[in-house]
Amino acid sequence: MDFRLTDEQEALRESVRDFAREAVAPVIAEHYEKHTFPYEVVRQMGKMGLFGLPFPEEHGGMGGDYFALCLALEELARVDSSVAITLEAAVSLGVMPIFRFGTAEQKARWLPKLVSGEALAGFGLTEPGTGSDAGGTQTRAVLDGDEWVINGSKAFITNSGTDITALVTVTAVTGIRPDGAKELSTIIVPSGTPGFTVAPGYSKVGWNASDTHELTFDDCRVPAANLLGERGRGFAQFLRILDEGRIAIAALAVGLAQGCVDESLKYAKERQAFGQPIGNYQAIQFKIADMELKAHTARLAYYDAAARMLAGEPFKRQAAIAKLHASTIAVDNAREATQIHGGYGFMNEYPVARFWRDAKILEIGEGTSEVQRMIIARDLGL
Ligand SMILES: Cc1cc2nc3c(=O)[nH]c(=O)nc-3n(C[C@H](O)[C@H](O)[C@H](O)COP(=O)(O)OP(=O)(O)OC[C@H]3O[C@@H](n4cnc5c(N)ncnc54)[C@H](O)[C@@H]3O)c2cc1C
Numbered sequence: 001m002d003f004r005l006t007d008e009q010e011a012l013r014e015s016v017r018d019f020a021r022e023a024v025a026p027v028i029a030e031h032y033e034k035h036t037f038p039y040e041v042v043r044q045m046g047k048m049g050l051f052g053l054p055f056p057e058e059h060g061g062m063g064g065d066y067f068a069l070c071l072a073l074e075e076l077a078r079v080d081s082s083v084a085i086t087l088e089a090a091v092s093l094g095v096m097p098i099f100r101f102g103t104a105e106q107k108a109r110w111l112p113k114l115v116s117g118e119a120l121a122g123f124g125l126t127e128p129g130t131g132s133d134a135g136g137t138q139t140r141a142v143l144d145g146d147e148w149v150i151n152g153s154k155a156f157i158t159n160s161g162t163d164i165t166a167l168v169t170v171t172a173v174t175g176i177r178p179d180g181a182k183e184l185s186t187i188i189v190p191s192g193t194p195g196f197t198v199a200p201g202y203s204k205v206g207w208n209a210s211d212t213h214e215l216t217f218d219d220c221r222v223p224a225a226n227l228l229g230e231r232g233r234g235f236a237q238f239l240r241i242l243d244e245g246r247i248a249i250a251a252l253a254v255g256l257a258q259g260c261v262d263e264s265l266k267y268a269k270e271r272q273a274f275g276q277p278i279g280n281y282q283a284i285q286f287k288i289a290d291m292e293l294k295a296h297t298a299r300l301a302y303y304d305a306a307a308r309m310l311a312g313e314p315f316k317r318q319a320a321i322a323k324l325h326a327s328t329i330a331v332d333n334a335r336e337a338t339q340i341h342g343g344y345g346f347m348n349e350y351p352v353a354r355f356w357r358d359a360k361i362l363e364i365g366e367g368t369s370e371v372q373r374m375i376i377a378r379d380l381g382l
């Protein structure tokens with residue numbers, strides 16, 4: 001057993017860390033404040049090959065694996081989570097469904113521009129009326145000749161409304177099974193298709209420089225060939241995508257938790273109270289030690305889940321554990337980092353204010369903490 005990174009993995013981590021510090025940190029606060037999408041940062045990430053990290057070279061990727069993506073996400077989130085979630089959603093929710101389940105034609109048409117980061121794709125599972133209970137999907141798609149006619153709406157869809165969004169994959173009810181259950185399928189809807197409307201961005205608590213929209217489909221027609229994979233496999237497809245995605249979200253959460261350690265360490269050495277740096281007080285030292293402990297153990301949890309996934313072993317429970325633990329400790333660390341910064345921690349000019357606002361969604365997105373506990377309990381046989 002060896003949890004140390006290879007030279008290649010370490011080099012990737014360092015290059016993303018340098019990029020985050022040099023290209024993201026100086027510009028992100030303004031994007032966050034103004035709720036603007038960081039197109040230039042995304043363009044540079046594309047040039048670095050980050051969107052192609054886990055994809056083979058034949059599709060324009062970097063020939064790496066899912067763990068490489070996780071390392072990049074951790075280092076980005078150490079500086080900013082809006083940029084990290086843009087990459088996470090683009091790769092694990094946007095490109096992966098097409099890469100895993102798409103036909104040769106779909107891959108040839110969409111992968112080159114998605115893998116290069118030139119275009120983004122969204123993943124439309126959640127609806128205004130249902131999130132955790134995806135079986136409650138109301139959006140319908142009916143085959144009319146050689147076209148799907150889609151009606152319904154999707155809520156909170158990341159990367160769905162940028163200037164470079166090329167498509168959204170949408171889960172929809174395409175029939176009823178013999179046992180009375182809904183038949184769910186996934187369909188590719190290109191941006192700009194008539195009947196596909198993207199609402200203005202939400203006003204969010206955090207992730208303010210990431211792109212999130214409600215989508216509506218009103219007699220929206222796409223070719224029958226836009227079905228992703230087999231008809232009726234929608235449920236199995238999104239379960240696979242979400243299982244993997246949880247490891248990526250765990251990595252992102254670890255990055256945020258580690259960013260809280262970085263900022264707190266720096267501040268504890270600078271800030272004076274009662275004639276000495278606050279870092280001299282054991283109360284502050286113990287807070288920072290506990291934060292480091294949490295980031296470290298959550299990192300081991302996602303490394304373990306990723307290792308199992310890459311070995312082709314079952315990893316559902318470990319991915320849920322990693323996501324649950326990492327998101328919980330990210331919120332803990334954001335709270336303690338804010339506390340260490342005192343009143344300045346409540347000021348948006350300090351990165352910890354962003355960490356605080358960005359941490360909570362990690363306990364909700366890609367399966368809430370309650371859903372992770374359900375998955376773990378079920379896997380234990382309950
Ligand atoms: C910024 C942002 C970006 C997002 N991006 C995307 C995206 O790109 N694509 C996408 O499809 N979705 C996206 N989502 C949606 C996200 O995945 C859902 O919000 C999440 O899965 C929870 O669903 P919900 O909001 O409907 O909550 P609900 O499912 O309504 O849950 C409400 C509460 O009830 C609890 N609960 C529900 N069922 C049970 C149960 N059986 N037992 C115990 N407790 C239960 C939940 O844990 C939660 O606490 C995004 C959300 C946000 C906020």
